[in-house]
Amino acid sequence: xxxxxxxxxxxxxxxxxxxxxxxxxxxxxxxxxxxxxxxxxxxxxxxxxxxxxxxxxxxxxxxxxxxxxxxxxxxxxxxxxxxxxxxxxxxxxxxxxxxxxxxxxxxxxxxxxxxxxxxxxxxxxxxxxxxxxxxxxxxxxxxxxxxxxxxxxxxxxxxxxxxxxxxxxxxxxxxxxxxxxxxxxxxxxxxxxxxxxxxxxxxxxxxxxxxxxxxxxxxxxxxxxxxxxxxxxxxxxxxxxxxxxxxxxxxxxxxxxxxxxxxxxxxxxxxxxxxxxxxxxxxxxxxxxxxxxxxxxxxxxxxxxxxxxxxxxxxxxxxxxxxxxxxxxx
Amino acid sequence: xxxxxxxxxxxxxxxxxxxxxxxxxxxxxxxxxxxxxxxxxxxxxxxxxxxxxxxxxxxxxxxxxxxxxxxxxxxxxxxxxxxxxxxxxxxxxxxxxxxxxxxxxxxxxxxxxxxxxxxxxxxxxxxxxxxxxxxxxxxxxxxxxxxxxxxxxxxxxxxxxxxxxxxxxxxxxxxxxxxxxxxxxxxxxxxxxxxxxxxxxxxxxxxxxxxxxxxxxxxxxxxxxxxxxxxxxxxxxxxxxxxxxxxxxxxxxxxxxxxxxxxxxxxxxxxxxxxxxxxxxxxxxxxxxxxxxxxxxxxxxxxxxxxxxxxxx
Numbered sequence: 001x002x003x004x005x006x007x008x009x010x011x012x013x014x015x016x017x018x019x020x021x022x023x024x025x026x027x028x029x030x031x032x033x034x035x036x037x038x039x040x041x042x043x044x045x046x047x048x049x050x051x052x053x054x055x056x057x058x059x060x061x062x063x064x065x066x067x068x069x070x071x072x073x074x075x076x077x078x079x080x081x082x083x084x085x086x087x088x089x090x091x092x093x094x095x096x097x098x099x100x101x102x103x104x105x106x107x108x109x110x111x112x113x114x115x116x117x118x119x120x121x122x123x124x125x126x127x128x129x130x131x132x133x134x135x136x137x138x139x140x141x142x143x144x145x146x147x148x149x150x151x152x153x154x155x156x157x158x159x160x161x162x163x164x165x166x167x168x169x170x171x172x173x174x175x176x177x178x179x180x181x182x183x184x185x186x187x188x189x190x191x192x193x194x195x196x197x198x199x200x201x202x203x204x205x206x207x208x209x210x211x212x213x214x215x216x217x218x219x220x221x222x223x224x225x226x227x228x229x230x231x232x233x234x235x236x237x238x239x240x241x242x243x244x245x246x247x248x249x250x251x252x253x254x255x256x257x258x259x260x261x262x263x264x265x266x267x268x269x270x271x272x273x274x275x276x277x278x279x280x281x282x283x284x285x286x287x288x289x290x291x292x293x294x295x296x297x298x299x300x301x302x303x304x305x306x307x308x309x310x311x312x313x314x315x316x317x318x319x320x321x322x323x324x325x326x327x328x329x330x
Numbered sequence: 331x332x333x334x335x336x337x338x339x340x341x342x343x344x345x346x347x348x349x350x351x352x353x354x355x356x357x358x359x360x361x362x363x364x365x366x367x368x369x370x371x372x373x374x375x376x377x378x379x380x381x382x383x384x385x386x387x388x389x390x391x392x393x394x395x396x397x398x399x400x401x402x403x404x405x406x407x408x409x410x411x412x413x414x415x416x417x418x419x420x421x422x423x424x425x426x427x428x429x430x431x432x433x434x435x436x437x438x439x440x441x442x443x444x445x446x447x448x449x450x451x452x453x454x455x456x457x458x459x460x461x462x463x464x465x466x467x468x469x470x471x472x473x474x475x476x477x478x479x480x481x482x483x484x485x486x487x488x489x490x491x492x493x494x495x496x497x498x499x500x501x502x503x504x505x506x507x508x509x510x511x512x513x514x515x516x517x518x519x520x521x522x523x524x525x526x527x528x529x530x531x532x533x534x535x536x537x538x539x540x541x542x543x544x545x546x547x548x549x550x551x552x553x554x555x556x557x558x559x560x561x562x563x564x565x566x567x568x569x570x571x572x573x574x575x576x577x578x579x580x581x582x583x584x585x586x587x588x589x590x591x592x593x594x595x596x597x598x599x600x601x602x603x604x605x606x607x608x609x610x611x612x613x614x615x616x617x618x619x620x621x622x623x624x625x626x627x628x629x630x631x632x633x634x635x636x637x638x639x640x641x642x643x
Contacts, residue, residue, distance in 0.1 A: 126542040
């Protein structure tokens with residue numbers, strides 16, 4: 001018990017991911033969807049994983065839950081959650097971690113609920129895992145639906161998923177995933193499939209849950225607007241690896257990686273006068289045959305000879321702000 | 331739900347009604363005058379024939395005759411065999427239990443084998459055991475029933491002498507015809523179960539079930555199987571009339587005293603009242619099993635219930 005332990009709870013790491021790698025064996029060769037990914041999520045913080053579609057951010061989240069669908073396989077690294085190495089647990093022990101320690105909200109609420117069970121029954125099913133008597137579990141499930149701001153919860157409890165709107169289904173799923181008070185909630189593109197007005201409500205709900213429960217949230221998104229509104233820290237992914245991570249302010253204001261800067265410039269801004277939106281030249285690389293050296297070099301406006309040959313290492317450009325680039329700009 | 335079930339039943343009655351109309355029309359369109367079958371105009375005076383026609387109601391317009399006929403059907407009177415003069419309903423009643431024994435026996439055996447096999451294959455998809463299962467049931471499916479039946483007789487009845495060769499000499503006699511009906515049918519159900527399970531495994535809600543912390547076994551039973559078996563269960567009820575129909579040939583191979591054999595003989599003897607009676611029975615069986623299938627699928631899947639209620643079926 002020293003001074004180190006006395007720092008605010010918000011700073012303590014809850015989950016540490018190191019050198020995580022996921023490979024999909026396909027008929028056209030092995031696809032390295034995630035490689036050498038390291039980051040940490042701290043207690044009570046909102047951590048955002050950002051990137052274009054296909055960059056490996058969802059696969060990273062599924063790997064943390066150990067739910068990568070076959071033919072995908074986690075083939076390197078470790079995930080340490082609250083001191084427990086998750087990749088070493090047997091399947092039963094991992095099932096006890098899911099929902100109770102880490103749970104996850106999925107992208108498309110329209111298909112993520114089982115169509116044959118009533119909404120509250122699907123929440124109740126999670127609660128029953130904690131040895132709660134049945135009659136109490138149902139009441140608790142209806143209560144959870146109230147907590148996630150579903151109007152007329154006792155009535156909606158009996159609805160089947162197809163009788164609910166997209167926003168309502170996302171609330172049912174959120175309720176299901178927070179019902180057992182996990183310490184980390186992973187939200188994979190929680191608003192992508194929803195109407196813009198509903199998006200704001202769901203985000204607000206997540207932030208409200210975080211305020212009430214001090215739960216850590218790892219949000220996966222391609223939307224910098226969401227990051228700016230919600231996140232404390234951010235990691236930017238490109239072609240299966242993290243290119244930059246740090247506090248939201250540092251990464252936004254002093255981006256060290258050319259990719260991050262290009263992404264920020266590609267954002268639509270209402271204040272800008274010129275009509276044309278900036279884009280990043282080239283396209284996301286084929287994960288079967290990644291480019292040599294730095295995976296971003298074919299699209300990088302600042303590339304030099306070393307970028308074509310050598311893989312860049314992670315550099316700490318300022319305390320807690322990491323950039324994976326040969327020539328970070330700071 | 332009750333509302334839905336009642337609608338399905340009303341719809342089923344409507345179908346039976348439609349079948350009787352079609353059947354009656356076919357009878358009317360057939361050439362020949364039924365009176366001539368019983369009274370030769372060269373030996374019986376015309377006024378006597380007219381009297382007979384009136385007494386049998388054959389002078390009335392077709393739709394009136396239809397209602398007489400329907401009324402007799404509803405009272406279980408299917409007419410009399412032209413050949414033997416026995417009442418058709420008693421002939422069918424004597425044969426129907428044997429046919430149902432074959433049909434239900436092979437249907438149950440078929441699902442008891444096929445569903446676990448399909449599930450097993452799906453959970454080990456693309457392994458050697460999966461490929462073997464699919465190959466074997468596909469080969470079985472291509473075998474003609476009458477040929478398979480004869481092979482079974484040669485092996486189990488003549489060579490090994492385990493089961494009676496043909497006819498009905500107690501419950502053991504049912505084994506060979508039931509197997510002959512079951513083996514070729516396995517393929518469809520094994521493959522349906524396998525593909526439904528494989529499809530359901532990829533559903534996002536299965537990921538959700540894992541993510542909330544359910545152990546693998548619970549996910550497989552409550553989420554994967556529960557959803558994958560909906561179409562398989564419906565298929566169970568839809569296939570009952572097919573098996574009754576398919577048993578016509580198998581009953582003849584095994585000299586089985588069932589309705590199929592009765593139908594076969596009636597067709598070769600042109601004994602129309604028996605043919606009509608059996609067709610009505612098969613139609614009613616078909617409608618009953620389809621209706622049960624519809625109601626069960628509504629019980630199992632709330633989305634179907636709503637859909638069908640909305641179209642008013």
